[in-house]
Amino acid sequence: MQIEKSVAIVGSGLVGSLLAIYLRKQGHKVTVFDRRPDVRQVEFSGRSINLAMSNRGWKALREAGIEDEIRKLALPLDKRAMHVEGQPIYYQKYGDDGEAIYSISRGVLNRKMIDLAEAAGTEFRFEEKVWDVDMPNARLYTGESEKSKWKEYQFDLIFGADGAFSRIRHKMQRQSRFNYSQHFIDVGYKELSIPANADGSHKLDRGSFHIWPRGEFMLIAMPNLDGSFTCTLFMPFEGETSFETIKTEKDADLFFETHFSDIKDEISNLKRDFFRNPTSAMVTIKCFPWSYYDKITLVGDSAHAIVPFYGQGMNAGFEDISLLNHKMNLHGDDWEKVFEEYQTERKPNADAIAELSYRNFIEMSSKTADPVFLLRKKIEKKFSEKHPELWTPLYSRVTFSSKTYAEALEIGDYQRGIMDEVMNTPGIEEKWDSEEIENKILSLIKK
């Protein structure tokens, strides 16, 4: 246990709530501010992608003692279900037997996390907007608007868990020598949904992550406990087939009829939802430093927002908290050391998962239709199944391991180098599953 501090967390999202639970366990007084209303009392936004909890996330929940509670909200998905045009559905297992990612609705999870944090003694201050921070003195200023009269709060420590467009980071950014970047991709997303059958059962296999790949755009669907699926359409903002070109309900209807005829009729209120739900942007945010002496630090998206194509955003944020807690146990009340080691150890891993997520976006948008790429994946899969001790696929390193993201990226690059050489073998298309190729990989690994 540390000496009790008065702690503010800005942001009541998933990472902020988890942090509150950890800090309460350490014996601190915790106040969470959020500019939005209590998510337990309002309808969720219609702009969210379902979450895929994987090992890193579960580990952080386990250490906080809330894994079992959250498991009840999650559905295991042990495979992808690929809905390729003109082909029967086929399945790709994610990992070994028993390995799965877990689909959870963001709204359902967030409500539960807030319940748990509140039960642990956290004070939540919803609809209270933080506008400024006095960093050296750990003071927060809240109020109705940026120009209204503000209320001042004095804390010992402040955590910025206020997401990609963090107000706390915004203030830190005004310091000299603060490095920062925000990079938006040209693809947006829109939430849609498939309701349950009348008997409450799922309309598609509930143990799969469903993907309808279509080259420049794709639809995905992830199951919810109530029998529904949350769907997400990813598509360029501008260009030939893009959100920009779908202007009317007739356009939307025609678009789905042309490209998703097998699922179109299952999507509820397609034409209404397409225009009612926003088209959201996706951004990679990097910054450094994350901490200000022993006063302030950033966690989750406010420190490292990433694009969602590896399903690791929440997992990475939860792992931040797990690491912070580890540093608290190690360094007790030396908060400057806690924050310093946290940011120094975590930054390369945040950069690594940002890079991996961005690469997955590029891969999904430009390579899923490329036969050479698919052949490459097939060779890699075959080899790793035969020699699991020699070759753990990158996806498994990221998703089913708790070794660092930076290591996963490094080994992934090393494996990529080997596969580049393998793919240069003359006649690889014919002999891809020959002993020659297997031996080639073995000899390259041993180099």
Add this chain to the structure above:
Amino acid sequence: MQIEKSVAIVGSGLVGSLLAIYLRKQGHKVTVFDRRPDVRQVEFSGRSINLAMSNRGWKALREAGIEDEIRKLALPLDKRAMHVEGQPIYYQKYGDDGEAIYSISRGVLNRKMIDLAEAAGTEFRFEEKVWDVDMPNARLYTGESEKSKWKEYQFDLIFGADGAFSRIRHKMQRQSRFNYSQHFIDVGYKELSIPANADGSHKLDRGSFHIWPRGEFMLIAMPNLDGSFTCTLFMPFEGETSFETIKTEKDADLFFETHFSDIKDEISNLKRDFFRNPTSAMVTIKCFPWSYYDKITLVGDSAHAIVPFYGQGMNAGFEDISLLNHKMNLHGDDWEKVFEEYQTERKPNADAIAELSYRNFIEMSSKTADPVFLLRKKIEKKFSEKHPELWTPLYSRVTFSSKTYAEALEIGDYQRGIMDEVMNTPGIEEKWDSEEIENKILSLIKK
């Protein structure tokens, strides 16, 4: 001439003043806002590096009809004077006969530019702080502080010329899909100075850019009209030899005695100035888009701040204005088209000079002492002197040409590829000036 518009320029620096002159020539009503006092009425800051005007800058001044006025303030430098420890001074010519860069004090130039803009009918509003912009309506809000009562101004067009930490860009940055990065380097700089001799003459050769390279740090000196030199010390913020380690006047004295004994006694008030003048940071800023419909655009550092190691910051900013003016002549009152073509054409060139400037920083900090690097430069120089029609050095493309920065970077990379191959020649150290090497370069160029 365009239809008269009411135009605001935020920032009365070099680029803002030049833009004002151009816009007055086009017949517009121009108001320039600056949060700082009139630079003509205060002592200049003690945190500036002298400017090196090169061809791009002169071209923009010529088109504005003020080249001759500014020439009077500038001293031509046709060579580097290298003050290497333990060696006699040696000189490196910048280009062909007649080619030179021009040293100008930032304060002197800025005052003159404001005089000229004012004489052309620009209204200057100094010490008036812009806090907010209503982008769709081109309204500016000014006031004493962010929370004080603001004054509202209505314009037709607004230009952000307010530098690396632009308030206008800050507002644009809140838009979704606005890409932005700020990257600080680990090296800082400090201004020092060498006064004139009693008779007003210069203490060092006034036709040279003086450099004292010392590996991890360096001192430079550029002449002023009044016989003085403005010096800049570039050095890491932290580390073994760094600004951080020089804490007392004694430390400063010892540092200069150890590393700059040949010039130390000429630097005036060294110990006082070292602590009175700030240690400044250097940043590369990139963003996009620069424009908001037909209402707002960014120019100069606010759109593309770069590190100073190519001496192109001001030149690049002036070239922005030159291009904007060209687009005004082309598209008249279609401001959306003016802004759109300006940003689309200019962005790759801004990125290119940012990259070139950063590379020069890396080169200066880590390679000037590397014999392989110096040999490489020697081979390149010899070849380009013998075959000027086949090989224009990168420095000349950037400094003495008005072809695009992007082209300079591209051809520079191509030349680098050739030099990589040349440097791989076995025994290159012995035969670097042989016919064999000359022929090798010739054959590589022809490929």
